[in-house]
Amino acid sequence: MHIKANSRSLLVYFICLFLKTNLSFGSDTISASKSLSGDQTIVSAGGVFTLGFFDPGDNSKFYLGMWYTKIKTHTIVWVANREQPVLNRSSSELKISDGNLVLFDESKLRIWSTNVSSTSFSPVQAVLGDNGNLVLLQSDGSNSSNALWQSFDHPANTLLPGSKISYNKITKTHQVLTSWNNSIDPSPGLFTLQLDETDNSRIILRDKSKNYWNGRIFSLFPETRPHYIYDFNVVSNENESYFTYSVKPTSTITSRLVMDYSGQIKQLNYLPDSGWNLFWSQPRTQCDIDAFCGPYGIGSCNNMSLPFCKCLRGFKPTSQSYWDLEQYSDGCTRVSKLKCGNDSLHDGEKDRFLEVPNMLLPDNKQSLDLGDSDECKSRCLNNCSCTAYAFHSNSCSIWLEDVTNLRKAPAAGDDSTTIYVKLAASEFQDHKNSTGERTILAQDHKNKVIKVLKSKILYVVLGIIAAAILIACSVYYQRRKKKIKSQGDKKETSGKQVVGLYDTEKQITNYIKSCQFREDEREGIDVPFVDLETIVMATDNFSDANKLGQGGFGPVYKGKFPGGQEIAVKRLSSGSGQGLEEFKNEVMLIAKLQHRNLVKLLGYCVEGEEKLLLYEYMPNKSLDSFIFDQTLCVLLNWELRFDIILGIARGLLYLHHDSRLRIIHRDLKASNVLLDEEMNPKISDFGLARIFGGKQTEASTRRVVGTYGYMSPEYALDGLFSIKSDVFSFGVMLLEIVSGKRNTGFYQSEQALSLLGYAWKLWRDNKALDLMDATLSESCNTNEFMRCVNVGLLCVQEDPSDRPTMPNVVFMLGNETASISNPKQPAFVAWRSVSTFASPNKPLSVIELTTSLEQGR
Numbered sequence: 001m002h003i004k005a006n007s008r009s010l011l012v013y014f015i016c017l018f019l020k021t022n023l024s025f026g027s028d029t030i031s032a033s034k035s036l037s038g039d040q041t042i043v044s045a046g047g048v049f050t051l052g053f054f055d056p057g058d059n060s061k062f063y064l065g066m067w068y069t070k071i072k073t074h075t076i077v078w079v080a081n082r083e084q085p086v087l088n089r090s091s092s093e094l095k096i097s098d099g100n101l102v103l104f105d106e107s108k109l110r111i112w113s114t115n116v117s118s119t120s121f122s123p124v125q126a127v128l129g130d131n132g133n134l135v136l137l138q139s140d141g142s143n144s145s146n147a148l149w150q151s152f153d154h155p156a157n158t159l160l161p162g163s164k165i166s167y168n169k170i171t172k173t174h175q176v177l178t179s180w181n182n183s184i185d186p187s188p189g190l191f192t193l194q195l196d197e198t199d200n201s202r203i204i205l206r207d208k209s210k211n212y213w214n215g216r217i218f219s220l221f222p223e224t225r226p227h228y229i230y231d232f233n234v235v236s237n238e239n240e241s242y243f244t245y246s247v248k249p250t251s252t253i254t255s256r257l258v259m260d261y262s263g264q265i266k267q268l269n270y271l272p273d274s275g276w277n278l279f280w281s282q283p284r285t286q287c288d289i290d291a292f293c294g295p296y297g298i299g300s301c302n303n304m305s306l307p308f309c310k311c312l313r314g315f316k317p318t319s320q321s322y323w324d325l326e327q328y329s330d331g332c333t334r335v336s337k338l339k340c341g342n343d344s345l346h347d348g349e350k351d352r353f354l355e356v357p358n359m360l361l362p363d364n365k366q367s368l369d370l371g372d373s374d375e376c377k378s379r380c381l382n383n384c385s386c387t388a389y390a391f392h393s394n395s396c397s398i399w400l401e402d403v404t405n406l407r408k409a410p411a412a413g414d415d416s417t418t419i420y421v422k423l424a425a426s427e428f429q430d431h432k433n434s435t436g437e438r439t440i441l442a443q444d445h446k447n448k449v450i451k452v453l454k455s456k457i458l459y460v461v462l463g464i465i466a467a468a469i470l471i472a473c474s475v476y477y478q479r480r481k482k483k484i485k486s487q488g489d490k491k492e493t494s495g496k497q498v499v500g501l502y503d504t505e506k507q508i509t510n511y512i513k514s515c516q517f518r519e520d521e522r523e524g525i526d527v528p529f530v531d532l533e534t535i536v537m538a539t540d541n542f543s544d545a546n547k548l549g550q551g552g553f554g555p556v557y558k559g560k561f562p563g564g565q566e567i568a569v570k571r572l573s574s575g576s577g578q579g580l581e582e583f584k585n586e587v588m589l590i591a592k593l594q595h596r597n598l599v600k601l602l603g604y605c606v607e608g609e610e611k612l613l614l615y616e617y618m619p620n621k622s623l624d625s626f627i628f629d630q631t632l633c634v635l636l637n638w639e640l641r642f643d644i645i646l647g648i649a650r651g652l653l654y655l656h657h658d659s660r661l662r663i664i665h666r667d668l669k670a671s672n673v674l675l676d677e678e679m680n681p682k683i684s685d686f687g688l689a690r691i692f693g694g695k696q697t698e699a700s701t702r703r704v705v706g707t708y709g710y711m712s713p714e715y716a717l718d719g720l721f722s723i724k725s726d727v728f729s730f731g732v733m734l735l736e737i738v739s740g741k742r743n744t745g746f747y748q749s750e751q752a753l754s755l756l757g758y759a760w761k762l763w764r765d766n767k768a769l770d771l772m773d774a775t776l777s778e779s780c781n782t783n784e785f786m787r788c789v790n791v792g793l794l795c796v797q798e799d800p801s802d803r804p805t806m807p808n809v810v811f812m813l814g815n816e817t818a819s820i821s822n823p824k825q826p827a828f829v830a831w832r833s834v835s836t837f838a839s840p841n842k843p844l845s846v847i848e849l850t851t852s853l854e855q856g857r
Contacts, residue, residue: 031125035095043069046130049077053089057184057635061085064094064103064112065186066132066151068254072643073275073678077132077158077256078151079186081112101126101136101149114149124148132160156186159193159245159257165203166242167195175242177259193259200234200241205265205283212263212290213283229253255279263289273596275678294318294331295402296421312406314354314427331404336424340384351381352428353389353420361390361397361417362405370396377420392417530614532607535559539569548621558617566617567602571610593659597651599674599684615684619677624670627740627773637779640679641737645788646813647681648673652730653806655683656723664721668729669710670736709744713798713827724800727809728827731795735759738788740773756796756826763793763823787813793823 028045030036041052050069053062054076064080081103086092088106095102103112114136122139129135133152137145152163157179159165166175174197179189196202196214205213229251234243247255254270267280283289293299293309297317311317315332339351370376376396380389385400409416538559539546548556548568557569594600603614623644626632636644655663665683672685712728714720732743735755743755762768768789772780791812797803802824804812812818 028128029125030094030096030101032096032123035093037093038090042128044128044130044132048130049128049132051128051134053086053092056186061087062089062092063186066128066134068270071254071270072639074639075256075276076186077156077160078134079156082156082187084111085187086111096124096126099124099138099148116148131162133163157189157259157261161246161255162244164242164244165193165195166240167197167200168240169197170239172197177257177265179259179261179263182261189261191259191261191263193265195241195243197241200236203243203265205259205263207263207289210290215282230255263292275676275680291331291404293404293406295404296332296334296406297404298406298408312354312356312421314421314423331402334424336426338422338424350425351422352425353377353381354423354427355418355420356406357418358409358416359390359419360407360409360415361392362399362403362407362419364401364404365390365397365399368396368398380420380422386422388419388421390417390419528603530603530605530612532605532610532612534561535569535605535612535614538567542569542571559614566619568615568617570613570615572612593655593663595651595654595659596680597647597682598654599682616676618674618682620675620679622671623673623675623681623737626675627670627737628742633740633773634775636679636775638776638781638785639779641776642781642784642788644673644675644679644681645734645737646810648683648730648733649806649810649813651681651683652726653810656726656806662723664723665726665729666715666721667707667710668726668733669707670733673733709742712800714800722800723805724803727795727803727806728800730806730809731792731803731826732756734788734792734795735771738773738776738785738792739771740775759789759793760823760826763789783816787816787820790820790823793826794821796826797824798827799824 027034028042030042036042036052038053041050043050047069049066051066052064054065054067054074055062056076063082063085065076066078067074067076084105086103086105091106093104095104097110100116101114102110105111116136124136124138126134126136133150135147135151136149138148139145152160153175155163155165155175155177157177159177164175165177167173168175174194176192176194179191181187181189190207192206194204194206196204203215204211229248230245231248232243232245235241245257247253256268258266258268260266264281264283266278268276269279270276296312296315297309298312299309311332314335316335318331318333368376368379370379370391373391373396376389376391376398379396380386380398383398383400386398387401388399388403390397403419403421406419536542538561539557542555542557546558548558550556554571557571559567559569561567599618600616601613602616605612605614620626626636627641652665652668655665667685668683672683674682674684676682710729710732712721712725715725732755736743739755739759741755759768759771762771768786769782771789772785776785791804791809794802794804794812795809812820
């Protein structure tokens with residue numbers, strides 16, 4: 001790469017490069033003459049593990065910890081100073097002092113130590129092993145050493161192969177795994193994993209002071225069976241009992257056992273192609289953890305909505321931070337204080353009950369022998385200690401303490417009941433009925449009237465419903481019969497018929513085989529049809545709680561099938577700018593594409609007016625939700641952003657050159673790049689994509705569709721698109737990722753510059769580092785950053801022939817020694833008028849392009 005700079009600029013550049021590069025000793029040892037501070041690290045002899053200071057996510061607290069060196073996802077397996085972080089790692093130091101390994105903070109105070117005593121004055125050193133064990137060794141005067149202390153005896157939340165959890169029979173003490181407090185706080189959390197001292201083969205999980213899960217290791221771990229990849233062992237002698245495991249020598253996987261902050265123990269395996277995979281967990285769901293959501297908190301046991309715990313109406317979270325981080329909760333407290341007794345008034349009204357239907361009966365109830373629900377209600381209302389009641393299966397249950405373990409029943413049925421929670425009357429004054437939590441506003445005499453009316457009009461209503469059903473069925477049958485006959489008479493025009501007339505999988509198959517899909521289009525379509533009822537159940541009838549977002553196609557919902565598989569459902573809306581052609585295009589196209597950086601289509605549904613696409617669920621949603629959010633952007637350090645850039649580039653390379661079809665995406669943008677749980681990018685939304693055959697590399701269209709700010713000039717203005725159109729979009733997105741700024745939302749009033757123009761100006765003035773997102777100041781690799789800016793500007797050059805192809809892009813990004821040419825001035829450098837800006841998410845029609853893009857930008 002050629003960089004024009006004077007001597008001062010070069011000096012600044014190399015200073016920045018030096019400061020932003022982590023320093024490593026190239027050694028696995030800390031000795032009396034070698035300490036560790038700041039960005040310095042030590043690495044095990046085989047390069048498996050690294051020890052150093054890390055920031056878990058808030059840029060204000062630092063911990064001394066250990067992580068995998070070669071795994072891109074920053075995975076911490078051991079933390080030293082869990083209870084007392086340092087605030088300035090540059091002035092903190094880990095060193096040998098008085099025969100111990102000691103951590104001093106910025107004030108030179110001792111905040112962590114190995115705390116071993118030795119009468120010998122022999123040299124001491126700490127060595128990091130490839131098994132993840134940090135060992136404090138003391139020379140015995142010969143060529144061997146004695147181990148004074150090892151991290152395997154002091155685990156954090158992770159059990160590595162070869163380490164152990166134990167019970168010391170002499171001191172009556174446990175060596176345990178303790179969860180983090182939450183995903184960004186490694187301080188000791190609420191949950192521990194330990195051995196049962198009375199039964200060596202049993203592991204128990206504890207919350208604070210009580211057990212909430214007991215399990216026999218060799219009966220509950222499926223991977224302990226002989227044909228699996230692990231060897232599990234429980235050892236017991238007169239001094240101790242301990243549990244340990246190892247990976248079989250024939251296996252190459254990386255494994256860890258984690259006491260998670262969710263309260264679950266998880267066995268995780270790492271595979272280079274797919275990242276960390278959950279192999280086994282117990283308890284199966286967070287709802288299996290006793291009182292996980294605390295008093296008056298309802299858990300989303302189907303894992304369909306966030307946060308996991310929610311308060312009943314009339315209650316508020318006791319500690320908001322728990323709910324924000326989706327971990328164990330200390331529950332909910334009342335908003336208003338109760339009045340006691342049936343005749344006591346609260347602001348002139350009696351206390352009332354909140355009706356919570358379709359619930360499982362919570363624990364700690366008292367059963368009363370009462371005849372009906374009214375008597376049960378009266379007994380609870382007159383008892384000052386009663387907090388809730390339920391009348392189920394002709395039995396009255398009341399609760400005389402805070403109600404915990406509130407859980408929705410999987411489906412309405414014999415196991416479900418309605419629970420009535422006592423609330424102050426003031427909580428009912430401004431509320432109407434709401435989904436899932438209906439209030440009883442009528443007085444007792446009104447309830448009696450309603451019962452009488454119900455008994456009288458029941459048969460009338462049933463008669464009307466039955467008649468309506470018969471009429472509707474008759475009309476439907478006649479219309480369908482007529483339509484099928486019409487289809488047989490007009491077979492040549494069947495391609496113009498509406499999909500909504502077909503209701504079964506067989507009929508959908510017939511539709512696909514009709515002339516709406518050509519012979520060459522039908523080949524290789526193996527995406528399964530999923531009936532609408534299954535999708536409705538999986539998404540809880542497309543509830544707002546499951547809505548993930550809104551795109552040009554329509555809303556996107558999260559769903560979960562009975563077997564536990566999570567999905568994302570795209571639902572074509574009537575007001576969508578995309579229609580049947582785009583829907584058909586996506587069904588046929590994605591089914592033929594298989595790449596780790598492309599989203600996977602799992603199924604589709606066409607039923608009635610509904611057109612739905614089912615995708616693999618991406619828990620981290622889209623890229624734009626991170627890079628353009630002032631809070632979430634800090635989670636994307638430079639290493640993650642660079643990996644995301646490379647992943648998108650490889651996915652686009654596959655579409656243009658490596659798949660058996662040559663695909664032009666035509667709508668590549670940050671919101672169409674989804675992130676899986678390991679933050680791997682996956683290109684999505686192929687509704688506007690076009691297939692090129694043979695050696696075809698470009699085409700034209702009169703229907704220009706896409707997203708403002710990402711379209712290349714030749715496509716936006718002349719309707720010409722090619723693989724270089726996608727390259728332009730990639731270049732825009734690359735500059736957005738490294739800068740954290742939207743191309744469509746960026747505007748520098750002084751020069752009226754777009755983001756492309758601003759990046760070009762900084763590049764031309766040898767100030768490209770000023771483009772860097774401020775949150776990358778510590779983690780950025782300056783050389784990689786400059787390479788990304790250079791490649792990004794090459795991709796957005798005005799002349800398509802000047803832009804590189806995706807093979808060249810991938811080579812330039814991934815090769816540190818590659819020679820990269822200087823870019824020419826990009827397209828769309830400056831605007832004439834801010835008022836001509838279009839919505840960044842709105843597809844542009846031909847008319848819109850004519851009116852908004854006719855001026856030079």
